[in-house]
Amino acid sequence: MLALATPPAAMAPSASSGPDTAPSSPPGTPFVQLDGVGLSYGGPQGLKALNNTNMAIEKGRFIAVVGPSGCGKSSLMKLVTGLQPPTQGSVSVNGAKVNGPLKIVGMAFQNPSLLPWRPLLSNVMLPLEIVQPHRSRLRANKAEYLAKARALLETVGLQEFETKFPWMLSGGMQQRANLCRSLIHDPDLLMLDEPFGALDAFTREELWGVLQEVWMERRFTCILVTHDLREAAYLADTIYVMSARPGTIIARHEVDLPRPRTVDTTFEPRFVDLVHTIRSEIAQVRNEAKKAAKAGATKAGTTEQKAS
Amino acid sequence: MTASKRRWLERLAPWIVTIGLLVIWQVVVVAFRIEPFIMPSPSAIFDAFVQYRDSILIHAWQTMVSTLLGFSLGIVVGLLLGIFIGSSRLVYAGLYPVLIGFNSVPKVAMVPVLVLWLGIGQPTAVVTAFLLCFFPIAVNVATGLATVEPELEDVLRSLGASKTDLLIKVGLPRAMPYFFASLKVAITLAFVGAVISETLASNDGIGYLMIQASSQFRVPLMFAGLAVIAAMGVVTYVVFAVIERRVTGWAVRGQNMSISGGGG
Numbered sequence: 001m002l003a004l005a006t007p008p009a010a011m012a013p014s015a016s017s018g019p020d021t022a023p024s025s026p027p028g029t030p031f032v033q034l035d036g037v038g039l040s041y042g043g044p045q046g047l048k049a050l051n052n053t054n055m056a057i058e059k060g061r062f063i064a065v066v067g068p069s070g071c072g073k074s075s076l077m078k079l080v081t082g083l084q085p086p087t088q089g090s091v092s093v094n095g096a097k098v099n100g101p102l103k104i105v106g107m108a109f110q111n112p113s114l115l116p117w118r119p120l121l122s123n124v125m126l127p128l129e130i131v132q133p134h135r136s137r138l139r140a141n142k143a144e145y146l147a148k149a150r151a152l153l154e155t156v157g158l159q160e161f162e163t164k165f166p167w168m169l170s171g172g173m174q175q176r177a178n179l180c181r182s183l184i185h186d187p188d189l190l191m192l193d194e195p196f197g198a199l200d201a202f203t204r205e206e207l208w209g210v211l212q213e214v215w216m217e218r219r220f221t222c223i224l225v226t227h228d229l230r231e232a233a234y235l236a237d238t239i240y241v242m243s244a245r246p247g248t249i250i251a252r253h254e255v256d257l258p259r260p261r262t263v264d265t266t267f268e269p270r271f272v273d274l275v276h277t278i279r280s281e282i283a284q285v286r287n288e289a290k291k292a293a294k295a296g297a298t299k300a301g302t303t304e305q306k307a308s
Numbered sequence: 309m310t311a312s313k314r315r316w317l318e319r320l321a322p323w324i325v326t327i328g329l330l331v332i333w334q335v336v337v338v339a340f341r342i343e344p345f346i347m348p349s350p351s352a353i354f355d356a357f358v359q360y361r362d363s364i365l366i367h368a369w370q371t372m373v374s375t376l377l378g379f380s381l382g383i384v385v386g387l388l389l390g391i392f393i394g395s396s397r398l399v400y401a402g403l404y405p406v407l408i409g410f411n412s413v414p415k416v417a418m419v420p421v422l423v424l425w426l427g428i429g430q431p432t433a434v435v436t437a438f439l440l441c442f443f444p445i446a447v448n449v450a451t452g453l454a455t456v457e458p459e460l461e462d463v464l465r466s467l468g469a470s471k472t473d474l475l476i477k478v479g480l481p482r483a484m485p486y487f488f489a490s491l492k493v494a495i496t497l498a499f500v501g502a503v504i505s506e507t508l509a510s511n512d513g514i515g516y517l518m519i520q521a522s523s524q525f526r527v528p529l530m531f532a533g534l535a536v537i538a539a540m541g542v543v544t545y546v547v548f549a550v551i552e553r554r555v556t557g558w559a560v561r562g563q564n565m566s567i568s569g570g571g572g
Contacts, residue, residue: 109459113457113459116558127467
C-alpha cells in the first residue's frame with residue numbers, strides 16, 4: 001500500500017491504480033518515505049516551504065510531482081537527496097534515515113550544467129570519478145567503463161558526438177548528455193528537476209520517449225518534479241499534486257495508461273481527462289492561495305515573491 | 309579571399325601601428341628640431357641602445373629575474389589565497405576587506421619599509437614585484453571558484469563528492485580562464501614593481517640604470533631603458549596569452565565551431 005496522509009478533501013479525484021506498471025519488488029516496503037516532513041527557511045519564523053508532507057514511493061516506480069510555481073517542489077528534491085535537512089518529520093531512503101547528502105543519487109536539472117572543458121564522453125563519466133566503488137576501479141577498468149558510457153550515449157542518440165564539447169551542441173543534445181551523466185553510475189534513485197523545462201515542445205516530447213525507454217529498461221526509482229502536466233502524465237506511474245506554499249500533497253493520481261506511451265497517447269481521452277483533472281486541482285489551489293494572500297495581505301503577501 | 313586578407317591585416321596591425329608611431333615620432337623630432345635631452349628621436353634611442361647594449365642587457369636581465377621571481381611567488385600565493393577565499397564564505401567575509409585595504413596602499417610607499425627589512429638590492433625588488441602582482445591573481449581565482457553553478461554542486465554532492473572533489477573536478481578548471489586572464493595583468497604589474505624598487509633601492513636593474521642615466525642627463529639611454537622594459541613586458545604577456553589559449557581554449561567559444569540542429 002502506498003501510504004498517504006489525507007489533508008483536506010482533495011483526495012477524491014484519484015483516477016485509479018495501475019498494477020501493470022509496477023515492478024517486481026515486493027509491495028509494502030517503500031524505497032523513499034517522507035513522514036510529516038516540513039521545511040522552513042530561515043528558522044521557525046522564516047519562510048515555510050513545505051508542510052506536513054507524506055510520501056511513500058515503492059522501489060522502481062516513476063513518480064511525478066506537480067504543483068503551482070513556488071510550491072516547494074524543488075525543496076522536496078533537496079530533502080529526498082539529503083542536501084537539505086527537514087525542519088520537521090523525517091525522510092528515509094532504502095530503509096535508512098537520511099542524515100546527509102545521499103551518495104548514489106542521480107540528479108538532473110533544467111540547466112544541463114555540463115563541464116565546458118570536457119568533451120561529452122568525459123562529461124558523462126564524471127560521476128564515475130566520484131562515486132564508490134567505480135572511483136577506485138575506474139583507472140584499472142577504463143575500457144569497461146568507456147564501453148558503458150558509449151552504450152549509454154548510444155541509447156540517447158549521441159554516439160557520434162562523444163568528442164564534442166558541450167557548447168558545440170544544441171540544448172536538447174546537452175540535456176540528453178545530462179541525462180546520461182545522471183544514469184552512468186546506475187543510481188537506484190533518479191531525481192529530475194524540470195529537466196526538459198527549457199526545451200522546445202518537439203525536443204521535449206522526443207526526450208520523454210528517450211527517458212521512458214531508459215527507465216523501462218533499468219527500472220530505477222525516479223522522482224520527476226515538473227510543472228508540465230502532460231509530461232507528468234506521459235512519464236509517471238503516480239502523480240502527486242502539491243498545494244501552494246507551504247506545499248503539501250493534496251492529491252495522488254495513478255496513471256494506468258499502458259507503456260510504452262507515445263505522443264499519440266497524449267491525445268487519448270483518458271490522458272486528456274487526467275491532465276484536465278489535475279489542472280483544475282491546481283487552478284483551485286492557486287485561487288485559494290490568492291484569496292488567502294488577499295485576506296492576510298500583510299503576512300502572506302510579503303513572502304509571495306520568494307519561490308521555492 | 310577577403311576573409312584571409314583581413315586575417316593578414318589583423319596579424320600585421322600591431323606592427324603597422326608600432327612602426328607608424330615611431331615614424332611620426334622621428335618626423336616630429338626632426339621637423340621641430342627638438343633637443344635630444346628633452347625628447348630623443350627613435351634613431352637616437354636606438355643608437356644609445358647599440359652603444360650601451362652590454363650594460364643595458366645585464367641590467368635588463370637582472371630586472372627580468374627579479375620580476376619572474378616575484379611573479380612566481382605571486383602565482384603561488386595568489387592561487388592559494390584565491391582558493392582559500394573562494395571556497396569559504398567566512399574566509400571571504402573576513403579577509404576580503406583586509407585585502408582591499410592592503411591593495412589600496414601604494415606599493416612605492418612600502419619600498420622603504422622593505423629596504424629596512426631586506427636591504428638594498430634584489431630581494432627588495434622581488435618582494436615589491438610580488439606585492440604588486442599577487443592581488444589580481446587571488447581575486448580572479450576566488451571569482452572563478454564563486455561562479456560554479458549551484459546545480460552542478462548539488463549534482464556532485466548527491467554523488468558523495470567531498471569539498472576537495474568539488475574543487476579539483478569543477479572549481480579549479482572553472483577558475484582557470486580567470487586565473488590566466490589575471491596572469492596577463494599580474495606579469496605587467498610585476499615589472500612595474502621590480503622597476504620601482506630598482507629606482508629607489510638597488511645598484512642593479514633597469515630602474516637603477518634609468519636613475520643613473522637621468523642623473524647624467526643621458527636621455528636617449530633612459531628611453532632605451534624604457535623601450536627594453538616595454539619589450540620585456542610585451543614578450544612575457546604574449547607567452548602567457550599563448551599558454552592561456554592552449555589551456556583554456558574551451559572558454560573562448562569559436563563561432564564557426566558550433567554545430568547547429570535542434571535536438572538532433
